[in-house]
Amino acid sequence: MSEPQSINMSINIFSHFDGGNIEVIKAERADDIQLHIRPDAGGEHMQWFHFQVCDAAGQDCVFTLDNAGEVSYPEGFKDYQAVCSVDQEHWFRVPTEFDGKRLIIRHAPPADVVYYAYFAPYSLDRHQRLIADALSSERVRADTLCSTPDGHAHTLLVIGEEEEGRKKLWITARQHPGETMAEWWVEGFLGRLLDPEDPVSRRLLEEAVVYLVPNMCIDGGVRGHLRTNAHGRNLNREWIRPCPEQSPEVYYVVERMKETGVDFAFDVHGDEGLPYNFIAGAEGIQSWNEHKQSQLDDFKALLAEISPDFQTEHGYEVDAPGSADLKKCTDFVAETFDCLAMTLEMPFKDSAITPLPETGWSPGRSQTLGMACVDAFWRILPKL
Numbered sequence: 001m002s003e004p005q006s007i008n009m010s011i012n013i014f015s016h017f018d019g020g021n022i023e024v025i026k027a028e029r030a031d032d033i034q035l036h037i038r039p040d041a042g043g044e045h046m047q048w049f050h051f052q053v054c055d056a057a058g059q060d061c062v063f064t065l066d067n068a069g070e071v072s073y074p075e076g077f078k079d080y081q082a083v084c085s086v087d088q089e090h091w092f093r094v095p096t097e098f099d100g101k102r103l104i105i106r107h108a109p110p111a112d113v114v115y116y117a118y119f120a121p122y123s124l125d126r127h128q129r130l131i132a133d134a135l136s137s138e139r140v141r142a143d144t145l146c147s148t149p150d151g152h153a154h155t156l157l158v159i160g161e162e163e164e165g166r167k168k169l170w171i172t173a174r175q176h177p178g179e180t181m182a183e184w185w186v187e188g189f190l191g192r193l194l195d196p197e198d199p200v201s202r203r204l205l206e207e208a209v210v211y212l213v214p215n216m217c218i219d220g221g222v223r224g225h226l227r228t229n230a231h232g233r234n235l236n237r238e239w240i241r242p243c244p245e246q247s248p249e250v251y252y253v254v255e256r257m258k259e260t261g262v263d264f265a266f267d268v269h270g271d272e273g274l275p276y277n278f279i280a281g282a283e284g285i286q287s288w289n290e291h292k293q294s295q296l297d298d299f300k301a302l303l304a305e306i307s308p309d310f311q312t313e314h315g316y317e318v319d320a321p322g323s324a325d326l327k328k329c330t331d332f333v334a335e336t337f338d339c340l341a342m343t344l345e346m347p348f349k350d351s352a353i354t355p356l357p358e359t360g361w362s363p364g365r366s367q368t369l370g371m372a373c374v375d376a377f378w379r380i381l382p383k384l
Contacts (some may be wrong), residue, residue, distance in 0.1 A: 042232020
């Protein structure tokens with residue numbers, strides 16, 4: 001991480017904090033602040049930004065991210081609005097434009113200390129509190145799978161009783177650390193799953209055990225990366241032969257999956273470009289058949305019925321038969337464990353079918369979709 005960078009006596013910009021990412025190029029005037037996004041470790045990816053602006057309340061600031069055209073997914077900045085927060089709890093969209101080379105944020109900070117980010121961050125502190133809150137339930141225990149390369153605990157939550165005959169549901173989130181909506185989804189999902197008065201959650205946990213990794217790439221999140229861990233590894237390209245030194249986050253999850261077995265796998269992500277919530281399946285694996293297609297179609301239809309924020313019309317192009325990439329989680333798990341596996345994608349922008357311009361897609365909306373997935377998991381269980 002870069003050191004805090006003092007600009008002048010009136011405006012200061014900082015990024016030396018959990019999840020921070022920005023380099024200050026020039027900031028002599030409020031209306032001409034030029035910034036750069038730092039690349040992930042390894043240099044292959046960059047796109048996430050998150051910075052603090054101090055002592056600029058009421059000034060008409062123009063923040064220009066000069067290297068935005070060089071990011072991993074430039075199309076992600078088309079029709080995109082950055083987010084801003086005063087208290088790091090409530091995030092709102094601010095006027096943003098992209099000319100193909102530069103991302104320009106025009107905004108007068110409403111307070112002396114404000115934050116701007118690609119999407120609402122999910123901090124290490126909040127992650128740790130999420131785990132602590134979950135462990136207040138007698139239904140939950142935590143296993144430390146390994147130490148990450150940067151020395152953080154890589155935590156698996158086991159929810160429900162590991163008894164013979166119960167379905168094994170595996171959920172992984174935030175393999176790409178900049179896709180913070182994935183851990184906001186986890187927060188909503190867990191909040192409902194652990195509600196002792198929720199009948200669907202109770203019935204689900206009577207018939208299944210949930211293995212949940214709330215954050216697959218903690219190091220990347222703290223470092224302010226978009227897609228990689230501390231060693232520059234894209235964890236969602238490590239599954240077929242994960243390395244215990246370079247990608248231990250995946251290696252130890254796979255080892256645990258081999259111990260438990262997998263009946264259903266759900267990998268939670270965010271997509272930079274598409275303004276929709278959608279699911280990508282494992283249609284390209286060698287063992288794909290009509291039964292697996294029916295399971296996938298049924299799940300997508302169930303979730304679309306439950307949540308108006310979810311849709312099935314827009315998404316990735318379906319893989320051709322036999323073209324699966326087993327380096328990816330969904331394809332690897334579906335083929336290796338002969339189970340229903342899929343990837344949930346949520347937008348960095350707004351949901352085009354259910355727009356809320358003030359917030360766009362947001363932490364709260366991610367949480368609500370997580371809660372809705374409890375119903376979908378319960379209803380698909382008999383078909384697994």
